[in-house]
Amino acid sequence: MTTGRLHPDQHPVDEDMVRRLVADRFPRWAELPVRRFPSGGTVNAMYRLGEDMVVRLPLVAGGASDVALEREWLPRLAPLLPTDVPEVLAAGEPAAGFPWPWSVYRWLAGRNPEAGALAEPLQLARDLAEFVRAMRGVGLPGAPRAYRGGPLVELDAETRAAIEELRGIPEEGVDCAAVAAVWDDALRAPGWDGDPVWLHADLMPGNLLVEGGRLTAVIDFGCMGVGDPACDLFPAWNLLTADARAVFREVLGVDEAMWRRGRGRTLSQAVIALPYYRKTNRAMADNARFVIREVLGDS
CATH class of the missing domain: 3.90.1200.10 (Aminoglycoside phosphotransferase (APH), C-terminal lobe)
Known part of the structure; x- marks a missing residue:
């Protein structure tokens, strides 16, 4: 969904870096496959980790604070809302050339709706x-x-x-x-x-x-x-x-x-x-x- 760099200050991230980050911080998941998940998002990159998890990493410094915000508030909000919301499974920290905190979430099934072309x-x-x-x-x-x-x-x-x-x-x-x-x-x-x-x-x-x-x-x-x-x-x-x-x-x-x-x-x-x-x-x-x-x- 994206072509080229989204922001001039964007930090480079690829599958190899995500594998290194996961292996260093969470050795129990080191053998799981990692693959980029295509997304129209502009602040974070997402990588599938195995079949049941997703790694989410900020692309720019301004997105780093979002990581802490979600870790603090999502567990409190989840039981109060009528839909599923992201569940933080593990907290990653700067390492392996990546400068900001990042998180591992449970994978949520579903697809993004298409504006103006909705089934219901x-x-x-x-x-x-x-x-x-x-x-x-x-x-x-x-x-x-x-x-x-x-x-x-x-x-x-x-x-x-x-x-x-x-x-x-x-x-x-x-x-x-x-x-x-x-x-x-x-x-x-x-x-x-x-x-x-x-x-x-x-x-x-x-x-x-x-x-x-x-x-x-x-x-x-x-x-x-x-x-x-x-x-x-x-x-x-x-x-x-x-x-x-x-x-x-x-x-x-x-x-x-x-x-x-x-x-x-x-x-x-x-x-x-x-x-x-x-x-x-x-x-x-x-x-x-x-x-x-x-x-x-x-x-």
């Missing part, structure tokens, strides 16, 4: 809404601030810069004036004035697993924490189309202000991702295009 879109919308509602209901104390989820204005400068960058890429065919109008509308929406709630904060299709049209697992909790609940409305536009989007909104009971903020957040992520990943990560770029189409068609 209305049921998946309900499943997603139930997951988001369960996250919002988590009452665990001492929560970190979510990577996303602060005031929308914090994204303004980066979003406007990305819109201007897209103006210079006419082959993408983005209606930048319409995008800017939706973004302006989101900024005018009333902000969240309630208590911050628990968020996954990165509900991209690549972080969801489905089987038989149903949501079975949510992965990659590296952005989790508390903040504006509008942040977890991403699937409304990055995965669902109009009918399913309406079901998602109804089940969650989203008011107009939160809907406008959620739409703006999802659009912001897409317009930032598209120029950055258009030549290096097809999955991210294609999903960004899908978001822009859905948001402009929905507004």
